[in-house]
Amino acid sequence: xxxxxxxxxxxxxxxxxxxxxxxxxxxxxxxxxxxxxxxxxxxxxxxxxxxxxxxxxxxxxxxxxxxxxxxxxxxxxxxxxxxxxxxxxxxxxxxxxxxxxxxxxxxxxxxxxxxxxxxxxxxxxxxxxxxxxxxxxxxxxxxxxxxxxxxxxxxxxxxxxxxxxxxxxxxxxxxxxxxxxxxxxxxxxxxxxxxxxxxxxxxxxxxxxxxxxxxxxxxxxxxxxxxxxxxxxxxxxxxxxxxxxxxx
Amino acid sequence: xxxxxxxxxxxxxxxxxxxxxxxxxxxxxxxxxxxxxxxxxxxxxxxxxxxxxxxxxxxxxxxxxxxxxxxxxxxxxxxxxxxxxxxxxxxxxxxxxxxxxxxxxxxxxxxxxxxxxxxxxxxxxxxxxxxxxxxxxxxxxxxxxxxxxxxxxxxxxxxxxxxxxxxxxxxxxxxxxxxxxxxxxxxxxxxxxxxxxxxxxxxxxxxxxxxxxxxxxxxxxxxxxxxxxxxxxxxxxxxxxxxxxxxxxxxxxxxxxxxxxxxxxxxxxxxxxxxxxxxxxxxxxxxxxxxxxxxxxxxxxxxxxxxxxxxxxxxxxxxxxxxxxxxxxxxxxxxxxxxxxxxxxxxxxxxxx
Ligand SMILES: Cc1ncc(C[n+]2csc(CCOP(=O)(O)OP(=O)(O)O)c2C)c(N)n1
Ligand code: SF4
Numbered sequence: 001x002x003x004x005x006x007x008x009x010x011x012x013x014x015x016x017x018x019x020x021x022x023x024x025x026x027x028x029x030x031x032x033x034x035x036x037x038x039x040x041x042x043x044x045x046x047x048x049x050x051x052x053x054x055x056x057x058x059x060x061x062x063x064x065x066x067x068x069x070x071x072x073x074x075x076x077x078x079x080x081x082x083x084x085x086x087x088x089x090x091x092x093x094x095x096x097x098x099x100x101x102x103x104x105x106x107x108x109x110x111x112x113x114x115x116x117x118x119x120x121x122x123x124x125x126x127x128x129x130x131x132x133x134x135x136x137x138x139x140x141x142x143x144x145x146x147x148x149x150x151x152x153x154x155x156x157x158x159x160x161x162x163x164x165x166x167x168x169x170x171x172x173x174x175x176x177x178x179x180x181x182x183x184x185x186x187x188x189x190x191x192x193x194x195x196x197x198x199x200x201x202x203x204x205x206x207x208x209x210x211x212x213x214x215x216x217x218x219x220x221x222x223x224x225x226x227x228x229x230x231x232x233x234x235x236x237x238x239x240x241x242x243x244x245x246x247x248x
Numbered sequence: 249x250x251x252x253x254x255x256x257x258x259x260x261x262x263x264x265x266x267x268x269x270x271x272x273x274x275x276x277x278x279x280x281x282x283x284x285x286x287x288x289x290x291x292x293x294x295x296x297x298x299x300x301x302x303x304x305x306x307x308x309x310x311x312x313x314x315x316x317x318x319x320x321x322x323x324x325x326x327x328x329x330x331x332x333x334x335x336x337x338x339x340x341x342x343x344x345x346x347x348x349x350x351x352x353x354x355x356x357x358x359x360x361x362x363x364x365x366x367x368x369x370x371x372x373x374x375x376x377x378x379x380x381x382x383x384x385x386x387x388x389x390x391x392x393x394x395x396x397x398x399x400x401x402x403x404x405x406x407x408x409x410x411x412x413x414x415x416x417x418x419x420x421x422x423x424x425x426x427x428x429x430x431x432x433x434x435x436x437x438x439x440x441x442x443x444x445x446x447x448x449x450x451x452x453x454x455x456x457x458x459x460x461x462x463x464x465x466x467x468x469x470x471x472x473x474x475x476x477x478x479x480x481x482x483x484x485x486x487x488x489x490x491x492x493x494x495x496x497x498x499x500x501x502x503x504x505x506x507x508x509x510x511x512x513x514x515x516x517x518x519x520x521x522x523x524x525x526x527x528x529x530x531x532x533x534x535x536x537x538x539x540x541x542x543x544x545x546x547x548x549x550x551x552x553x554x555x556x557x558x559x560x561x562x563x564x565x566x567x568x569x570x571x572x573x574x575x576x577x578x579x580x581x582x583x584x585x586x587x588x589x590x591x592x593x594x595x596x597x598x599x600x601x
Contacts, residue, residue, distance in 0.1 A: 012453070042449040047313070057455045063444035065316045066457040068339050071309035074301065078313025078321070079444065081297045082271055086446050104309070107302035 010035035012061045021214040021221025023178045024053055027120055030178075030188045031091065032060065034195055040087040045079050047072040051093035052126040052213075070101020073108035076115045087198060088115040094135040095125045098160050102134075105164070105206075112169030112203040116194045119160060119206055122213040123232060130216030134158040137231055142216075157235060161208040165241035171203030173242040177210035177233060179225040190240070202244040210236055251426040256391045256416065257282035259427050260324070260350055261290065263398040266429050269320040269348070270296025273310035275303055277326045278362045279418035280352035284324065304329040308336030308349075315345040316456045318443030320402055324350035326418075327368050328359065331376065337411050338377025341473070342458030346405035348398065350414045352421035355581040363581025364418035366503060369558035372415050373532040380470045382477045384484060385413045385531040387502040391425035397529070399432035404484060406437045408476055415531065417554070419504040419583075480533055487535035488527040491517065494545050495524025497593050498571070500563050501552040502528045505584065509552050512589040523593060531559075539566040547600045550574045552589055554582075572600065 010032025018024045035041045044062035048054060050069035057064035067075040072090035080088040097105050097119050105117065124142055125131040132142035132149060135157045139148040149157070165173040172194050176187035187209055194205035210232050214224040254262065261283050264272075272287040288298040301307035307323050314321040325333060330351045340347055351372065355365040370376075372385045384404055388394035394416055401412040444454050460466035488506075491513055492498070501509040506527045516523040522545065526538045549571050551563045557575045564573050576592040578584045 041447070043446040045317075045444045045446060054459060057457055061453060063446055063453050064455045064457075065313060065444050066343070066455070066459055067312070068309060068335055071305070071312075071336070074306040074309035075313035075316075077299065077301075077306075078271075078273060078310035078315070079317055081299060081310070082314045082317045082319050082321075083445060103302055104306055107306065111299075 008032040008036050010041055010061055012059055014058050016059055017055060018052065019215045021212065021224055022052070023211040024120060026178045026184060027118065027209050027211060028056065028059055030184070030191050031089070031118055033188065034192045035062065037192065038195055038199065040195070040199070043085070044087045044089065045083070047076045047079070047088070047090040049090070049092040049096040051096050053091055053093060053120065054127065056091050070096050070099070071104055072096065073101065073104040073113070073117065077108055077111070077113050080113060080115045084114070087195065089118060089195070090115065091118045092120065093126065094119070094121045094123065094133045098134040098158050106167065109164050109167045109170040109204045109206070112171070114198055114201055114203060116198045117206040118191065119208045120211045121160070121208055121236065122211040123157070124213050124216050126213045126216055135160070137235055159236060161206070161241050164206055169204055170206065170242055171244045172197040172205035174240045175208040175210070175236060175238050177228065177238055179210070179212070179228045197244055251428050253424055253426050254391065255282060255422065255424050256394060257352065257421045258286045259391050259395050260398055260414070260416070261286035262429065263395040264322045264348065264402070265290055265294060267320065267399040267402040267432065269322045269402060270294055271314050271319060271321045272323065273299045273301050273307045273314065273321070274323045274325060275301050275307050275329060277329045279354060279421045280324050280326045280350070282421070283350065283352070304332035305335060308333040311347050312336050312340050312345065315340060315347040316444045318440035318445065320406070321347050322350065323347070324352065326351065327353045327356050327365070330368065331371065334371070334376035337383070338375070338379055338381060339458055340411045341377070341381035341383055342379060343456050344409040345411070345456065346409050347411050348401045348405055348414065349411060350398070350416065353415060353417045355579070361581045362418065364504060364554060364583065365579065365581055366417060366505060366554040367558065367579060368415065369531065369553070369555060372413055373534070373562070381473060382532055383411045383413060384480060384533070385415050387415050387529060387531050388420060389503055389506045389527065391420060391423065392427045394420055395427050395429060396432070403432055403435045403437065407435055408480055410476070415503070417504055484530060485533045485535050485537065486529035487538045488529060489538060489541060490525040490527060492524035492526065492541070493543060494522050495543060496522040496545050496547050497524070497597055498542060498546050498549050499523065499525045499552055499589070500528070500549060500559070501525060502531060502559070505552055505554055508584055508586055509589060511586040512593065515586060515590055516593055521593065521597065534562045534566060536566040542571070546571060548572045548574060548596050550576055550592060550596055552584060553577045554584065555579055
């Protein structure tokens with residue numbers, strides 16, 4: 001009998017703790033598959049964030065280093081500068097990357113650090129119970145924005161992919177989504193490309209992945225997928241913002 | 249090896265390289281900037297890397313990542329910057345990684361000033377970051393000692409898997425003195441089989457972490473750390489007893505302040521007043537044992553510091569109420585003069601029966 005589907009070697013034999021319908025699990029799987037397909041599990045060192053994916057160090061089947069809230073890009077910088085031949089990646093939420101750790105991600109990109117960042121944007125602080133994040137949409141309710149995000153109080157949601165794409169050291173910047181199968185496929189392609197850019201030593205690569213948080217959005221899993229498509233994609237357009245020029 | 253004349257900050261960098269450190273992550277701040285400058289020049293020559301981080305917060309987290317690979321790493325800063333590094337130091341202590349942090353301290357609080365000060369005593373010895381942790385703190389009094397202790401710091405860091413602080417001040421960093429680069433004391437160091445270097449498919453993944461969601465597991469971890477700290481107290485405490493055999497008035501001073509106090513001890517003895525000095529070389533572990541060796545001739549203790557008296561608590565604890573404890577201090581970058589210290593000793597002796 002031929003095997004048509006199996007667990008990727010890139011993930012450990014562990015059950016994840018994510019809520020039903022949360023897309024963190026899908027994104028983990030895509031990263032795991034890419035590590036496996038590129039044959040780099042044995043060379044990989046991942047950096048886990050603070051947030052719902054704090055336990056990512058238990059889920060990936062490679063060496064893992066936990067980081068303080070927002071500091072994963074600095075930790076990854078330290079690792080990659082010592083071990084330039086290894087494959088280093090960070091996995092971070094929007095609170096982690098776009099709030100407390102903005103300086104770290106901007107400057108890692110700016111220095112052109114040769115690691116890969118998987119940025120999971122679910123427009124909310126999941127782990128701490130649904131507070132507003134810098135990417136929370138205007139009008140979107142959060143426990144610290146009970147009336148919905150108001151521009152006068154909190155500004156507009158920050159578009160990290162667009163911002164990072166303005167930085168010369170960022171070799172690869174793409175925004176993808178995992179709300180349906182077609183987009184999951186595209187997301188995997190982008191993640192693979194970002195790792196390839198690292199393997200080719202071209203500079204910093206980041207994939208922003210639009211993700212759901214049914215628990216804190218107060219929606220069912222299918223409603224959350226629909227909410228992502230209807231509300232997040234119009235504000236956070238999908239697509240590639242930066243790719244290394246060929247032959248350079 | 250022949251002696252060379254070197255500026256303190258550069259000698260510290262040279263000592264780190266001699267100890268096998270190839271990686272430095274830091275951020276400029278007076279009065280220690282010659283150290284990162286030196287490393288940026290020298291590390292590429294030994295196949296290492298220097299990164300000027302965007303902040304001290306980033307620098308210490310780069311150290312956290314690099315230390316996780318099992319290599320020897322160094323960062324340096326001055327007071328204000330070390331305050332920012334406390335987040336990372338707590339993580340490094342929690343995850344039990346080795347690294348060396350040099351603090352060439354200056355006056356505070358806040359932006360303070362750039363002159364030498366010892367006002368980082370609490371921050372250094374009490375653990376400025378969150379949680380139950382400690383780390384060794386070395387307080388060199390000369391550039392030579394700064395070199396020797398920095399090399400020792402790397403060994404101690406590796407042996408116990410702990411961050412280690414070398415606490416100098418602007419005086420040590422900026423002065424030039426002749427130094428010799430001697431071989432550090434040999435230690436049997438454990439293998440770094442915990443490092444994250446890629447499994448190469450040969451072993452289970454290594455995880456570097458300080459998160460324990462189960463309170464029992466965290467308590468177990470904290471007691472394990474505590475046992476390690478007890479072992480460090482037992483084996484790594486360092487101090488100097490200077491002219492203590494017949495001392496009547498006993499100074500307690502560390503770092504550059506101790507050099508000034510030594511001059512005062514000499515001057516007092518020339519006048520027939522028997523003065524002595526206890527000089528803590530490790531501020532943590534604090535040399536409590538030194539106070540058990542104080543001779544019966546002693547009448548009083550005077551803690552002399554470049555702060556408003558941050559070490560007095562430790563002096564009092566170590567002294568266990570046996571002798572009266574006095575204090576003379578200057579702060580804000582003002583340096584105590586030998587004359588003022590002598591006057592304080594006479595005042596104290598005049599008051600004791
Ligand atoms: C220094 C610090 N501040 C705050 C926290 C609390 N905290 C934990 S997770 C989190 C938000 C994480 O949100 P995000 O990065 O968006 O990830 P998600 O949980 O949504 O996946 C916060 C604020 C912390 N652990 N450390
Ligand atoms: S709280 Fe939200 S982001 Fe976190 S696991 Fe649950 S659904 Fe996912």
